Amino acid sequence: MLADAPQKPPGTALLWAEFIALHRKRGSNGFGPSPISESDIFYRQRNRGWKFASWEIQAIEAADRAYLEVADKKRSERK
Numbered sequence: 001m002l003a004d005a006p007q008k009p010p011g012t013a014l015l016w017a018e019f020i021a022l023h024r025k026r027g028s029n030g031f032g033p034s035p036i037s038e039s040d041i042f043y044r045q046r047n048r049g050w051k052f053a054s055w056e057i058q059a060i061e062a063a064d065r066a067y068l069e070v071a072d073k074k075r076s077e078r079k
Helices: 013-024 038-048 054-078
Strands: none
Touching: 013 038, 013 054
């Protein structure tokens, strides 16, 4: 699914890498992937030793919502 994503804007490679790192650690609730939580983001910042700007958190959350929408659509199509 992520391979089908549109090209990322220039200058966003680091932020995309952070999203992918968070995405790879996401859990599942038995009905599909769980959203990336605020605590996931907090611990990622702590472990990296720096803090995301508010717009970066908003971008991660927007990418997460888009991923979950696509995952839900694909799951619905398989039924």
